[in-house]
Amino acid sequence: xxxxxxxxxxxxxxxxxxxxxxxxxxxxxxxxxxxxxxxxxxxxxxxxxxxxxxxxxxxxxxxxxxxxxxxxxxxxxxxxxxxxxxxxxxxxxxxxxxxxxxxxxxxxxxxxxxxxxxxxxxxxxxxxxxxxxxxxxxxxxxxxxxxxxxxxxxxxxxxxxxxxxxxxxxxxxxxxxxxxxxxxxxxxxxxxxxxxxxxxxxxxxxxxxxxxxxxxxxxxxxxxxxxxxxxxxxxxxxxxxxxxxxxxxxxxxxxxxxxxxxxxxxxxxxxxxxxxxxxxxxxxxxxxxxxxxxxxxxxxxxxxxxxxxxxxxxxxxxxxxxxxxxxxxxxxxxx
Numbered sequence: 448x449x450x451x452x453x454x455x456x457x458x459x460x461x462x463x464x465x466x467x468x469x470x471x472x473x474x475x476x477x478x479x480x481x482x483x484x485x486x487x488x489x490x491x492x493x494x495x496x497x498x499x500x501x502x503x504x505x506x507x508x509x510x511x512x513x514x515x516x517x518x519x520x521x522x523x524x525x526x527x528x529x530x531x532x533x534x535x536x537x538x539x540x541x542x543x544x545x546x547x548x549x550x551x552x553x554x555x556x557x558x559x560x561x562x563x564x565x566x567x568x569x570x571x572x573x574x575x576x577x578x579x580x581x582x583x584x585x586x587x588x589x590x591x592x593x594x595x596x597x598x599x600x601x602x603x604x605x606x607x608x609x610x611x612x613x614x615x616x617x618x619x620x621x622x623x624x625x626x627x628x629x630x631x632x633x634x635x636x637x638x639x640x641x642x643x644x645x646x647x648x649x650x651x652x653x654x655x656x657x658x659x660x661x662x663x664x665x666x667x668x669x670x671x672x673x674x675x676x677x678x679x680x681x682x683x684x685x686x687x688x689x690x691x692x693x694x695x696x697x698x699x700x701x702x703x704x705x706x707x708x709x710x711x712x713x714x715x716x717x718x719x720x721x722x723x724x725x726x727x728x729x730x731x732x733x734x735x736x737x738x739x740x741x742x743x744x745x746x747x748x749x750x751x752x753x754x755x756x757x758x759x760x761x762x763x764x765x766x767x768x769x770x771x772x773x774x775x776x777x778x779x780x781x782x
Contacts, residue, residue, distance in 0.1 A: 544583025673723020
């Protein structure tokens with residue numbers, strides 16, 4: 448999706464965009480040779496470059512951020528991520544058929560300080576062949592308890608489950624049923640927001656499939672999908688979901704219009720409200736917009752800090768554009 452750093456106006460950003468838009472099982476095809484280490488440069492990012500001492504936005508406390516760059520042409524386009532429960536490792540997927548994983552590094556104060564041990568490899572199709580370009584437009588990522596991953600794809604809307612493996616995504620996936628109504632979504636407006644709920648149900652929201660003034664979403668109950676409506680903020684679209692320790696859901700919403708500044712919202716949706724036939728509207732925890740650090744935020748994950756605090760991680764999709772950034776920011780939820 449389109450976005451640009453906060454020093455440009457939203458109108459200028461649009462003009463620039465217009466000129467740019469587990470061990471493998473025996474007998475299963477695995478592609479370990481395609482995985483390579485990648486050197487990542489990480490430079491610190493202030494929450495507010497004009498006020499480096501600022502640490503709060505809404506109910507979130509800033510715990511450090513990074514701008515990530517790499518000479519590898521495959522790096523970028525990160526659309527979702529999952530951070531391990533202890534905050535030690537991360538996995539991300541891109542909208543150009545790649546995955547990345549590595550370690551998260553922290554300083555003595557527990558602030559995000561860098562990433563290391565990064566690997567990068569291709570997502571593969573049902574026959575074990577590497578996906579290329581937009582054929583592997585991965586937008587949503589679910590980390591399952593058994594070490595497997597579910598990936599939601601756009602362009603050709605589908606959900607694939609990749610078995611647990613090391614390296615990840617190296618065993619061919621299996622297709623799992625998606626909501627039939629999803630096939631009506633625009634090619635670039637499918638499911639970016641998807642999560643496994645604490646009660647075991649799968650929840651998904653379409654970015655650009657609308658009804659009754661909201662985004663169409665679904666919750667899986669058994670083998671059936673129940674439909675609900677998700678109401679995002681004005682001019683915002685849902686791009687990611689994550690879980691809070693008590694089971695409630697966090698939703699990341701992204702705004703990009705020609706008449707206002709870029710922005711991102713993080714909202715809380717009670718687990719008890721998520722049901723077929725419901726209309727959901729989250730409680731806003733934070734609104735991130737200029738002059739705060741902002742880009743095309745598409746990925747969201749949570750973890751537990753050493754004091755038991757809830758940590759939030761957001762990552763941006765730079766669209767492989769020189770006018771955008773890959774930002775990885777960390778916040779603490781101030782309960």
